[in-house]
Amino acid sequence: MKPPASDNHWLARPENIRRIWIVSSIILALTVLLQAVIKVKGYFGIDAWFGFAAGFGFASCVAMVLVAKVLGLVLKRDDHYYDD
Amino acid sequence: MIEWASPALILLAAALLIALTRGHWRSAVILIAPLATLWAVWQVPDGVVSTVRFLDYTIEPVEGSALRRLFATIFAIMAFVGGLFAFRQARWYELSAAFAYASGAVGVCFAGDLITLFLYWELMALFSTVIVWCGGTPAARKAGIRYAMMHLLGGVILKVGIEGVVVHTGSIDIQPMLATNFDTWMILIGILINAAAPPLSAWLADAYPESSPTGSVFLSAFTTKTAVLALILLFPGEPILIGVGLYMVMYGIVYALLENDARRILAYSIVNQVGFMVCAIGIGTQMALNGAAAHAFAHIVYKGLLFMSAGAVVYRTGKNKCADLGGLFRTMPLTTICAIIGALSISSFPLTSGFTTKTLISQAAVDEGLVTVYFLLAAASAGVFLHAGIKFPWFVFFQKDSGLRPKDAPWNMAAAMVIFSVLCIVIGVFPEPFYRLLPYPPVEYHAYTQGKVLYYLQLLLFSGLAFFAMLPLLKRTTTITLDIDWFYRVAAPRVIAVLSTIISRILDTINQYFARFLNAMLMRIRRHYGPEGVLARTWPTGSMVLWVAILLASYLVMYYV
Known part of the structure; x- marks a missing residue:
């Protein structure tokens, strides 16, 4: 199972990966901008703010990754920690 | 149909037949018995169907209700699709154990009294341990022993509680209670151990990834979800469950983010998903219990699907670790697509089953005005997309090119994955018929409103952005993460050594x-x-x-x- 000399799968080509980034960025922007047209029903006030979910999702993910990182400093061990 | 016989007995008989038959006969048993069970499940009417006198107790082996049939339905479907996934690759004793295990789960669904419930509960503990052992490695043997000890402990605690309730109230009926005294606390703790609630949640991520590629598919479905059912039946509205559930949700995310083993990521995300259900049971309204039951149903499907895709990868490559995998989309396109469907479903992406079920739970939090719970659940939804929705498929099927060029999944594994993928999408696109199966229909609830879809798209897509923005921080390291089990795997032996x-x-x-x-x-x-x-x-x-x-x-x- 050696890698073939040229990896020509359409998903692996650099120009396509760049296109995916561009399309994704447009979609991300659209989901926020669409809120100008579609009303998001807020249950507790702030969740109806413009782009709230986008910011909240991004921020909570950053927070969770950072918490995981800090915990990892204390709790991570080598793969074979329990082996002996 | 014999009135007093639980549909569970069909699967139990099948477990025995799998051991006794060979070749096509065995395949036929594996594929037909779950369907026969499914039929039998839908013959069970509401209320207590049969009673048996045992010692001084009135045992109720079969009691039906919408909730019980819903769980039994998904367990039977899981036995069928899991059997289809495994029947050509797994060894016969693993399949036999899996069917006995599934039989225990179906038995718990229809148990009308605490004694019957306990018997099926222990049947599950016994045969799920056998499945862990079927991993066949020394690590699997050790993990199986730890798994068995934890479940025997849970069983004993549950039994103490049941005895206490029987002695003090004279009733063995399964009825809603609150954790107010020693007996009910023991029952609650015994069930929560099976739900992988803190502090004893490490057994799940310890044992499941050590089982065989087919075994982990069965393990992912039954134990934690019967615990969810038992909690709905016995402790609806128990306030402590809200906190327990929220802890599980966050624990699952953080540990999955640190994890390198592909199936262990999925194992942590079981704890995370069960956390959503436990939290809903703690809220305890009809909407919340509908949410918990619906989410359990959907969860078994997409988590089974995710474990199948991981199992197919492990089966084809022999590798478990994200650090060794990557780039598999080239030669395993079907498995990749199925994994992505499972990943989108677990992340409750619109048009998948996770969206139509998890939003019931959020709605229940809104209805009760639980602001903190609502926002924590929303943050957790974002976190699910982060650890299971993107991290799992990304590191297994994309990221770097590992140079591996395995064949795609064998036809039976592929068929099983396609069935579950379709089910994920059907429940996501047409939720109404599914909602009618819930314990408290009719549900005056519309899953899809433009605003809600937009809200979730923002939430999820920007979590995705966060994932790629922080990819350097998420780089796989060949490490494991210590958990509470460190205390009984390392600290306790050390203390004993020092003491001795x-x-x-x-x-x-x-x-x-x-x-x-x-x-x-x-x-x-x-x-x-x-x-x-x-x-x-x-x-x-x-x-x-x-x-x-x-x-x-x-x-x-x-x-x-």
């Missing part, structure tokens, strides 16, 4: 002192009574006469004084 050294030293010292004391005693005795001792000497007669004379003289003197 201390105790043996103390005993040594006592021994030494005793020996010295004994020696001294012997020396003294020898000095006095030995061959040269004062008291053992032969005394001359003269000195004897002298002493007698002295005694008599002093006696005489005393007499006159």
